[in-house]
Amino acid sequence: MIVDLAVQGAQMLLVLLLAPLFTGFVRKVKARLLRRQGPPLIQPYRDLARLMRKEVVLANSASWLFRVIPYLIFAATWVAASLVPTFRIGLLFSWSADLIAIIALLGSGRFFLALAGLDVGTSFGGIGASREVMIASLAEPAMIMIVFTLALIAGSTQLSTMVAFMASPQVGLRVSLGLALIALVMVAIAENGRIPVDNPATHLELTMVHEAMVLEYSGRHLALIELAASLKLVLYVSVIACLFAPWGLRPADTGAAALAVGVAAYVGKLAIGGFLLALFETSIAKMRVFRVPEFLGAALMLGLLATLLRFVSGSF
Amino acid sequence: MTLTVVLGCATALLALAVLAVTIGRRPAATRLVYGASFVVAAVSLTAATAHLLGAGPAIGLTLPIGLPWLGAHWRLDALAAFFLVVVDLGAVAASLFALGYGEHETAPERVLPFYPAFLAGMTLVVLADDAFTFLVSWEFMSLTSWALVMSHHRLPENVRAGYVYLVMASFGTLALLLAFGLLAGPDGRYAFEQMRAAHPSAALGALALMLALVGAGSKAGLVPLHVWLPLAHPAAPSHVSALMSGVMTKVAVYGFVRIAFELVGTPAWWWSIVVLAFAGVTTVMGVLYALMQHDLKRLLAYHTVENIGIIFIGLGLALAFEAHGMIFAAALALTAALLHVFNHSLFKSLLFFGAGAVLTATGERDMEHLGGLIHRMPQTAFVFLVGCAAISALPPLNGFVSEWLTFQAILLSPQLPSWGLKLLIPAVGALLALSAALAAACFVKAFGVTFLGRPRTPAAETATETDSFSLAAMFLLAALCLVAGTLPGLFIDALAPVTTALVGGHMPAQSGDQWLSIVPLAASRSSYDGLLVFLFMVLSGTLAAFAIHRLASDRLRRAPAWDCGYPDASPATQYSAMSFAQPIRRVFGTVVFRAREHGDMPPPGDTRPARLTVELRDLVWDVLYAPLAAGIGIAAERLNRLQFLTIRQFLTLVFCTLVILLLVLAIWS
Numbered sequence: 013m014i015v016d017l018a019v020q021g022a023q024m025l026l027v028l029l030l031a032p033l034f035t036g037f038v039r040k041v042k043a044r045l046l047r048r049q050g051p052p053l054i055q056p057y058r059d060l061a062r063l064m065r066k067e068v069v070l071a072n073s074a075s076w077l078f079r080v081i082p083y084l085i086f087a088a089t090w091v092a093a094s095l096v097p098t099f100r101i102g103l104l105f106s107w108s109a110d111l112i113a114i115i116a117l118l119g120s121g122r123f124f125l126a127l128a129g130l131d132v133g134t135s136f137g138g139i140g141a142s143r144e145v146m147i148a149s150l151a152e153p154a155m156i157m158i159v160f161t162l163a164l165i166a167g168s169t170q171l172s173t174m175v176a177f178m179a180s181p182q183v184g185l186r187v188s189l190g191l192a193l194i195a196l197v198m199v200a201i202a203e204n205g206r207i208p209v210d211n212p213a214t215h216l217e218l219t220m221v222h223e224a225m226v227l228e229y230s231g232r233h234l235a236l237i238e239l240a241a242s243l244k245l246v247l248y249v250s251v252i253a254c255l256f257a258p259w260g261l262r263p264a265d266t267g268a269a270a271l272a273v274g275v276a277a278y279v280g281k282l283a284i285g286g287f288l289l290a291l292f293e294t295s296i297a298k299m300r301v302f303r304v305p306e307f308l309g310a311a312l313m314l315g316l317l318a319t320l321l322r323f324v325s326g327s328f
Numbered sequence: 329m330t331l332t333v334v335l336g337c338a339t340a341l342l343a344l345a346v347l348a349v350t351i352g353r354r355p356a357a358t359r360l361v362y363g364a365s366f367v368v369a370a371v372s373l374t375a376a377t378a379h380l381l382g383a384g385p386a387i388g389l390t391l392p393i394g395l396p397w398l399g400a401h402w403r404l405d406a407l408a409a410f411f412l413v414v415v416d417l418g419a420v421a422a423s424l425f426a427l428g429y430g431e432h433e434t435a436p437e438r439v440l441p442f443y444p445a446f447l448a449g450m451t452l453v454v455l456a457d458d459a460f461t462f463l464v465s466w467e468f469m470s471l472t473s474w475a476l477v478m479s480h481h482r483l484p485e486n487v488r489a490g491y492v493y494l495v496m497a498s499f500g501t502l503a504l505l506l507a508f509g510l511l512a513g514p515d516g517r518y519a520f521e522q523m524r525a526a527h528p529s530a531a532l533g534a535l536a537l538m539l540a541l542v543g544a545g546s547k548a549g550l551v552p553l554h555v556w557l558p559l560a561h562p563a564a565p566s567h568v569s570a571l572m573s574g575v576m577t578k579v580a581v582y583g584f585v586r587i588a589f590e591l592v593g594t595p596a597w598w599w600s601i602v603v604l605a606f607a608g609v610t611t612v613m614g615v616l617y618a619l620m621q622h623d624l625k626r627l628l629a630y631h632t633v634e635n636i637g638i639i640f641i642g643l644g645l646a647l648a649f650e651a652h653g654m655i656f657a658a659a660l661a662l663t664a665a666l667l668h669v670f671n672h673s674l675f676k677s678l679l680f681f682g683a684g685a686v687l688t689a690t691g692e693r694d695m696e697h698l699g700g701l702i703h704r705m706p707q708t709a710f711v712f713l714v715g716c717a718a719i720s721a722l723p724p725l726n727g728f729v730s731e732w733l734t735f736q737a738i739l740l741s742p743q744l745p746s747w748g749l750k751l752l753i754p755a756v757g758a759l760l761a762l763s764a765a766l767a768a769a770c771f772v773k774a775f776g777v778t779f780l781g782r783p784r785t786p787a788a789e790t791a792t793e794t795d796s797f798s799l800a801a802m803f804l805l806a807a808l809c810l811v812a813g814t815l816p817g818l819f820i821d822a823l824a825p826v827t828t829a830l831v832g833g834h835m836p837a838q839s840g841d842q843w844l845s846i847v848p849l850a851a852s853r854s855s856y857d858g859l860l861v862f863l864f865m866v867l868s869g870t871l872a873a874f875a876i877h878r879l880a881s882d883r884l885r886r887a888p889a890w891d892c893g894y895p896d897a898s899p900a901t902q903y904s905a906m907s908f909a910q911p912i913r914r915v916f917g918t919v920v921f922r923a924r925e926h927g928d929m930p931p932p933g934d935t936r937p938a939r940l941t942v943e944l945r946d947l948v949w950d951v952l953y954a955p956l957a958a959g960i961g962i963a964a965e966r967l968n969r970l971q972f973l974t975i976r977q978f979l980t981l982v983f984c985t986l987v988i989l990l991l992v993l994a995i996w997s
Contacts, residue, residue: 064876067883071890073782075702077713087869091861108845108857108864112735113723117861119768120722126772130903133700133781134891138903141776145769146911152768153761156735160757163739169854228890231883232876305915312758319754323742 016264019271020104024094026275027250031093031242032056034249034282041290056242063235071132071228078131082229082236085121089240092117093247097254099274101172102264110169111159111251115152118203118244122148125237129225140224143301147209147221150308151202154195157315161192162255164322171254179258187328191318193256198311200248202304204241207293209304212241221301249285250278257281330379331387331404334412334455337372341365341448345441352437358430361440365447366423372451373416380409383825388457388521395460401519403457406825407590410666411454411582414673417808418575419447421801425681426567428797432688438479439565446472446571450579458519459508463501466583470497470547473576476568477560489559496546496556503543504583510536511591523591533592537599540587541606547580549633550640551610552948557633558617562625562693566684569625573632574677578669581639588647589662589830597746600648604749607644608756611637611763613948616920619770619912620944622695622905624683627774628676631719634763635672638734639665641756645737646831648749655833657740660848662827663820663835664733670819671726671812675718678805682712685794685802686778690787695774695905700783704791709779711802716771718809721764724862726812729846731764732856736848766912773908782899814859817846906942913942921945 036056043050070079092114095106109117122144129141163169165188166177177183202209205222214220220227226237254261260277262270299307321328344364351357386405394400404412426443433439449469456462474497478490510532511523528536546553561573588595588603614633621627642665649658683693685708692698702709718725738757744750783789793799812819817838824834838846845857876882889895917923921944928939973981 061880064880067881067885069885069887069890072886072888073700074889075709075780076706077702077709077780083869083873084865086872087865090868090872091864105860105864107851107855108860109723110854110856112732113728113856113861116721116723116728116732119720119765120717123717123720123722123768123772127776127780130772130776130908131702131780132889132891133899133902134889134895135901135903136891138781138908141772142903142908142911145772146915149762149765149769149912150915152765153758156761156764157754157758160735160739160754164742168852169736169739170852173852227892232880236872236876301911302914312762316754316758319757320751323750323754326742 016104019100020094023098023100023103024090026098027093027096027243027246028090028239030279030282031239031246032060034246034286035242037283038245038286038290038293041287042294045290045294056238060235060239063230063238064232066231068231068233070230073131073133074228075131078128078228079233081124081128081131082233082240084124086236086240086243088117088121088124089243089247093243093250095171096247096250097171097175097261098250099260099278100262100264100266100271101175103172106172107170111163111171111174112156112169114171115155115159118247119148119152121240121244125225128229132228134228136220136224136227140221140227143221144225147202147304147308150305150312151199154308154312154315155199155203157312157319158192158196158199161188161315161318161322164319165189171251175254175258175261176263178255179261188318188321189256191314191321193252195311195314195318196252196255198307198314200252201292202308202311204245204248206289208296208299209307211298246282249282249289253278253281253285329387330375330384331389331402331455333375334372334404334451335389335402337368337375338448338451338455340368341444341451344368345443345445345448348440348444352440357440358433358436359427361444362423362426362430365444366420366427368444369416369419369423369447373413373420376404376409376412376416379404380406380413380822380825394464395518398458398460398518400461401457401521402455402461403520404455406829407582407585408454410823410826411578411669412451414578414670415447415450415454415575418571418673418677419450421677421681421805422567422571424804425570425684425798425801428795429565429567429681429684429688431795433565435479438481439476439568442472442475442479443568446476446568449473450571450576453579454582457521459512459523460518462520462583463505463508466504467501469576469579470501473560473564473568473572477564479565480563483563485559486563489556489563493556493560496553500543500546500553503539503546507536507539507543507587510539511587520586520591527593530596534596534599537588537592537595538602540584540592541603544580544584544587545606545640548577548584548636548640549610549614550606550636551613551633552952554610554614554633555949555953558626558629561629561632562623566625566680566687569629569684570677570680573629573680574673577632577636578673581636581643581669585643585830588643589650595647595651597648597651598748600644600651601748601752603640603644603647604752604756607637607640608759609637610634611641612759612766613920615763615766615770616916619766619773619909620917620921622777623693624686624695624698624774624778625680625693627695627770628679628683631767631770632672632676634767635668635676635719637763638731638760639668639672641665641760642668642730642734642737644756645734645741645753648741648744648753649737650831652744652746654740654743655831656835656849657737657743658831659827659833659835660733660740661737662831663823664730664737666823666826667733667816667819668730671718671730671809674805674808674812675715675727678711678715678802678809679719681798681802681805682708682715685798686791689791689794690785692785692787695777697785698778698783698788699781699899699902700779700788701791702779704789705779705793707799708794708802711799711806712779713775714806714809716775718813720768720771722768724810724813724858724865726809726816729813729816729856729858731760733848734760736854739854769912773905777903777905777908781902784899784902784904810862814862815844816858817844820846917944920947922947
């Protein structure tokens with residue numbers, strides 16, 4: 013019990029501490045691919061530390077909700093991220109929320125972020141919020157369809173059980189799994205506001221989605237929202253890694269040395285994921301906002317097709 | 329005993345209605361009527377809750393009123409007790425709210441007599457145990473609510489709403505009448521007891537079920553029978569809107585459940601296909617309609633349509649599982665549907681109360697004229713936000729629990745053997761997921777445009793917080809939303825006798841699970857713990873706030889908005905309800921509503937303002953109702969000639985009819 017609690021705590025801290033590093037890593041790789049030097053790997057930590065120490069400049073028309081929302085978003089994302097198996101399955105509290113609940117937790121974060129975009133009463137906040145909910149209205153059902161597919165394969169919506177099944181030889185190669193993987197990557201790109209859906213580095217107002225919603229935030233509030241965004245990115249990479257590359261994940265009753273291997277494997281997987289993301293982002297152009305529904309509609313259809321295949325026959 | 333108490337409560341409400349006719353104009357009448365309704369509903373709620381939790385046996389009672397050879401049968405079983413809890417809880421909250429809200433009513437004598445009568449009508453529908461009593465109570469409920477819709481009868485839109493409502497209500501009752509007629513058979517077995525004992529043939533049962541779907545569905549708001557709902561619900565005073573949307577639609581669901589799961593016998597597998605298809609379409613259409621609205625109360629009314637779809641998805645799944653003998657899965661799906669009935673009655677009432685509070689504070693229902701109310705009505709804004717989060721199915725609130733259970737029921741359905749269901753259910757699941765995401769968008773819009781941002785009109789700028797009775801009612805419902813979301817196991821366990829009575833099984837008892845989590849099947853398969861998620865969120869949020877304020881900085885400075893360096897002083901530059909929905913309108917609306925945007929840009933030098941108009945078509949109305957209404961009009965025009973015949977022609981007509989009827993009879997036998 014104590015060990016389980018310690019592992020759960022370690023997991024919470026691990027994702028929290030790794031999240032900015034991962035964001036920094038993706039930035040660095042992107043810069044190097046563009047033959048730039050790029051900021052140092054630890055730059056996101058420095059940014060966060062500086063933001064947290066700065067005073068908050070709050071718009072005159074901002075309400076109490078605007079000040080609460082960063083904490084809400086951070087809490088929802090952190091809780092969700094600490095329930096995804098990273099280096100060990102069978103986390104102490106993994107039964108408290110299954111994959112559907114984890115997605116819904118992220119949905120809560122987005123709900124409040126969109127509200128924050130509307131709170132100050134500026135046009136850019138509104139543009140970001142309205143585009144974000146449009147993207148979410150397709151990304152979320154696509155994600156649920158992916159969960160359906162995986163749940164029907166593994167016979168569970170519980171992430172721990174799903175991962176244990178995916179790591180076992182029973183799983184085999186399946187058409188529906190392939191479709192689900194493609195759809196999941198598409199959804200992950202859209203949900204995290206990466207190119208080609210949104211550009212995290214943009215400063216051109218009319219193309220922003222996520223950045224437009226947080227335009228009025230400053231200081232510690234902005235730091236929390238940035239941290240939550242990094243956490244969400246790590247969460248999605250972890251979900252993809254633990255479901256489709258469950259190698260190196262340690263079962264529940266392993267010693268410290270084996271857990272260290274598990275952590276190393278996880279960091280390795282994050283590095284590969286980050287590299288692939290950076291590679292993908294540098295090799296593709298951002299699309300117009302109204303092409304995004306087509307992109308996500310394709311993800312939704314892939315998810316639906318995968319689910320249908322599972323309904324029709326257990327062998328796909 | 330319990331049945332006598334609840335029937336006594338209904339009688340007391342009727343007496344109160346009669347009293348209200350005489351004293352309706354007195355200033356003290358408002359307090360008296362709503363206070364008395366509150367007390368009576370609370371007594372009835374206590375009795376019903378005790379019966380449901382005690383899982384006592386069904387109690388029957390026959391009174392010598394109504395049809396002389398039949399009498400009036402009443403019965404309180406687990407299903408009736410559950411729906412009575414929903415009705416009475418809504419009534420308690422609405423009466424409490426109206427203690428404050430009713431003071432602003434301009435013509436209380438048009439509301440006060442009908443309000444207790446409406447409550448009594450809903451109670452009696454749930455308790456009725458024969459077809460005659462059921463239909464009389466049903467019609468009484470419809471007519472009293474119609475009178476409440478018409479309470480502000482001078483507004484032309486209310487007159488139209490009342491007319492459409494009356495037509496649709498009559499149509500629905502006609503369908504139910506025929507359904508009961510089929511079930512009663514030629515020898516008039518009108519008591520539900522006799523219908524339960526008789527086993528109708530498959531074709532008869534199917535026909536009765538479809539008629540019940542049409543009859544109850546039109547009252548509940550299934551697409552395409554929903555047209556009256558978004559007109560009538562917002563037209564009534566807000567506490568009545570809350571009752572109509574939150575509670576009366578549930579009474580309609582009760583009617584369907586009673587007929588489909590009890591009276592028509594064992595279901596055939598294909599019934600569920602019809603129910604699921606209607607439900608899936610209803611879910612997405614309802615939320616898309618809601619997204620296009622900028623009238624706050626109409627938005628809420630359309631959104632009820634979506635939730636009715638979710639409930640019917642659960643019911644359809646339960647029918648499918650029951651038809652294939654999968655008792656456990658049927659119990660899960662039915663529990664999900666019934667829990668959503670309860671949850672929706674909570675948050676929809678809450679949201680309508682919030683809309684009512686906004687209406688009294690500003691005199692506006694149009695969101696385009698509101699904004700920034702969170703500064704002037706902070707408490708209303710808080711509870712409205714809780715309602716919005718609950719209805720958007722966000723954990724750890726209650727809306728999520730029932731949707732989660734519905735998803736779990738869907739995940740059990742690949743074991744169903746029939747191909748139609750195998751292909752339909754994934755699509756319905758996708759529609760459900762789509763509607764959940766769209767609902768979140770809809771309520772970001774509803775809350776964001778109404779309460780956040782800067783005030784768009786002087787009315788919104790000078791609003792004041794609503795009275796304490798209204799706030800008490802809203803806080804009560806918001807607290808219940810949180811309790812039902814964090815301790816869902818208690819509510820699921822309370823539903824066990826209901827599902828046992830209807831499908832012969834129930835979900836495993838949840839109260840023994842660790843940390844009050846809910847586990848539908850097995851812990852390795854799926855589990856969810858709202859309490860723990862809530863605690864974790866509170867803990868990590870507070871921890872972050874504490875750490876940052878302590879270790880980093882807690883300084884704060886107010887300044888003008890940044891807005892990329894170009895803040896505009898005019899509140900008109902904010903996003904409005906229309907512009908917020910524009911991306912979604914463009915993605916979905918171009919197909920569903922044939923949405924077209926027309927821009928009118930004046931040439932340079934011309935000083936008139938540029939205009940953007942959006943044209944939306946309601947295809948259900950245009951394709952289904954408008955031709956029907958036109959057809960009826962033409963037919964009436966033609967038949968009108970029959971009124972101006974000579975006596976000779978009339979006699980010929982009667983003679984011909986007689987001959988034809990005799991011929992038919994001769995050929996038939």
